[in-house]
Amino acid sequence: MMIYHFSLHRAGLAVGACLLLVSLVGLLRPALFQGLAKRLPRSRAAGVVLFSLAFLWALWLLATMEMGEFTSFRRPLLIALPIGFLLVLRFLGEFLSIRALGILCLLAAEPLIDAAFLRHEPSRLVVTVFAYLLIIAGLFWVTMPYLLRDQIDWTARTNGRWRFVNGMLFVYGAVTLALAVTQY
Numbered sequence: 001m002m003i004y005h006f007s008l009h010r011a012g013l014a015v016g017a018c019l020l021l022v023s024l025v026g027l028l029r030p031a032l033f034q035g036l037a038k039r040l041p042r043s044r045a046a047g048v049v050l051f052s053l054a055f056l057w058a059l060w061l062l063a064t065m066e067m068g069e070f071t072s073f074r075r076p077l078l079i080a081l082p083i084g085f086l087l088v089l090r091f092l093g094e095f096l097s098i099r100a101l102g103i104l105c106l107l108a109a110e111p112l113i114d115a116a117f118l119r120h121e122p123s124r125l126v127v128t129v130f131a132y133l134l135i136i137a138g139l140f141w142v143t144m145p146y147l148l149r150d151q152i153d154w155t156a157r158t159n160g161r162w163r164f165v166n167g168m169l170f171v172y173g174a175v176t177l178a179l180a181v182t183q184y
Helices: 008-028 030-042 044-064 068-091 096-116 122-143 146-156 159-182
Strands: none
Touching (some): 008 030, 008 096, 030 159, 044 068, 044 096, 096 146, 122 146, 122 159, 146 159
């Protein structure tokens, strides 16, 4: 059963627009974006905001999705989730923003995969591959958050590397957006 009801067209538009926005800021204002990216791993404010978004998304999913034979677990989980949220905010300050970003990547992948489900055109793989990259990144960032810090440091070490990575994101976003408009 579908939870989100996104078409592949909408998913492609969302992925393409997000990638274009992030990469354009990275290309047009590299010094500003590099500074923000380098401060992100230790930013408590960003961690609270991102983790709150992830919490609200997970709470909404838990409250509304069909759980089948696990329906009896809904009420205890609806009680445990806010308690866990508060405990994480209280006791887990280390790399909270990266862990929260990883959780958001994991949550964001499902609607993308769902949108491409039972679609037969090969171009759907552009969105599907991006979703699986989000899953891989999310798993690593939640369990080993220092990796994103190291990835940011590596990418921002030289302007050429920074421009190359953001250029690749721009191309991928443009291709995804073009496919969303013409194919999906």
